[in-house]
Amino acid sequence: MSPKIQNKIFDYVVALIVLIAVFVCLVPFLYIFSESLSSNRAIISQAVTVYPIDFNIEAYKVVFGDAGMLYSLFYTAVLTLAFVLVSMTVTILASYPLTKKRLKGRNAILLLMLVTMYFTGGLIPDYMLVKNLGLLNTPFALVLPGMMSVYYMIIMKSFFQNLPESLEEAAYLDGCNDLQILFKIVLPLSKPALATISLLYAVFRWNYFQDALFYITKQNLYTIQLKLYNVINITQQLPGENANVNLPSEALKAASIVFGTVPILLVYPWLQKYFVSGIMIGAVKG
């Protein structure tokens, strides 16, 4: 066999393997999606696999007919956007100065931040803090406590460190001050990192619900994930209850999951370009 044909075969084999891997990743999504369009009988009988059986859209009618779900989706989107803006601002403003040798005591500051990665106050102290700050039952409780991840800040910092120092020096000589250097030189060069970290923050805020579970008791401040969590977790009889509980059907659960997952999935394709290059951030130390 000529090397050319060998290469081709190799390419096809690789493509096939990747295709299988992609399919394996897709199956759970397909399964949930087809469940959401199937009848309860078919789901409980485990007849549903990757395509719907007894096709119907009743579950979606209920989900879309529920103003609370739509409201929650919109509210969570706004919340996520606000969270990303706040988080990115804080992360950038924390990581950039830490790359500068001029900053006195930067190692001590970094150390203080690192401590929070290994030790936390625990659930109840956190709750008391949020309560005493008057943040309970406000959207701020879902933004401020988690607004900076030290881990992402360090990734950001190592990205900044890899930028050639001479660029900044040149800007400095041309009369830029520190803020101008940051906004006009450093940030435009850091788009992949910014996009990646933003996405990571956004996915975190979109998917995380434990804080909402504890800090929020007003229903109009529930995030979509908390609503999903409630719907999905009432799976079977709970201790103490012995009644024909009016449980949501499996199809309804699946439809709620699709409803809550699709929006964040739609963000990926737009950011993919940055995301792929962003994955390499911090991989090679210069």
Add this chain to the structure above:
Amino acid sequence: MKVKALRSICVFLAVLIIVLSLSGCQNKGSNSTTGTTKAHRTLSVEVFDRGKPGQPDLNNNFWTKYINDNFGKQFNATVNFVAVPRAQEIDKLNVLMAANQAPDIAFTYNQGIVYNYVQQGGLAELDSDLKQYGSTLTKYLGDDVLKYGKFNGKQYAVPGKRTVLATNNTFIRKDWLDKLGLPLPTTADEFYNDMVAFKEKNPGNVTGIIPYGYALNATWPGIGTIFEAFKPSNLTEEQYATLQQSNNWNLPKYEQAVQYVNKMYNAGLISPNFATDKDGKMLDADISNGKVGAFITNWDGPYRTAPGDYANLKKNVPGAEIVPCDPWANDAVKHPKQGYSPNGMFIIIPKTSKNTDLAIQYLNWMSDSKNTLFLQNGQEGVDYNMVDGIPKQTGTTNSGDKMMTVANNLDYDLLSNGIELGDQQKNSIAISAGYPGYETDVENALKISLTDYYEPYYYSIPNSADAKYNAALTSLSTQMLAKLITAKPSDVDSLYKKLVSQYMTQGGQAVYDEYVKNYKTQNNK
């Protein structure tokens, strides 16, 4: 340079601490508001959020309006509902209690948690308020129910009343029995023979027949009511109180019951994957697909709308018929079944509440049969019609502003767990009315499930060793059952002894000892 920086950080932090602690002091001072009893008051009440899509605002709907329009006006109060996610209620309640943020009326089904709060001094003592404001309430509940809320001789919780005490039933495919000309089984041996006949003759002509469908539930591992057929009928009260506990491993003849299941397994009569079917979904599928001949589940399991096993089965296999049966006769030819104790949820009032009196007045108002009827059924002529003294729902409470997220509104009507019409017989009929299309089936299932019903032994002192070891012992029990049922029949005896002795050393003994101690204390022996 580093030292300098560190020093300035330390100074900064010290200042921060002082400032923050001072502001903390200030906060406390401004927080105390005093109100006279005549002033308008706000009573906060917990409500379970079951996250049902389409559910109304839990603090502003038909039911909360009724409560505020009636109780609220009468007592010059606003009742505010605090939603607590159903699946995380204990975590959330713990946080709320720890932060002094718990609503005036909170509740849980978990006795251990209530006991913890009592031990830590977190709950208000209710004796005097109950005496002063709770006459209807105490009359409705009676001492038999109220005693469940007593700890160390004082009333710390108001237990709800459970109106359906049935737990389990054994169901069998009547159409298969009919085809084979067999009667309903009345003993364990007959049951076994029926299973063998199902396997050999395959009356339903299905592939992969499972004569006895079984799933090893990870939360409540056990073998259903089967052990009742082997348990000696002459246990003393003390034996019953101390041995039928902690996953039954100490119960006399429990080994024989496990052997019975093992024999079925080795004869290929049981769901082959029972040990991994922890949530019972596989079993539901097998029943729905008509593969299963018999199974033990909740007394009303197949008739429930979710997962809807019977309805699915009828669609998948036209002509299929499931009926409850009672095969687990003991040596006295009785069919004993342990049911629920007569109490429902524990309603508690935190010590920090300033509205203990109002909270008791609220519960007292709720125990009035007129209000119970409304909260459980809605408005007569609109949401239900009275037929022979039984409310028949019209279906208006399934959606929208009036949606009940749980049958009979248990989340608002805290005092009655299940329909309450003030009469057991009426209740039974009303219960069956809650399963449209299966009324007579359900009535029959309820009757069979309550045949020779007995109550779990009432302990006035919770078992602290059980609270400590419960999770570990439950998971151990699951493994033990899986091993014992799948073992070779000749090995069961030695394996049983080995595993149970392991169980005892890993906490089982401590739990047992405490039951013995508590039993003696309670009965002054």
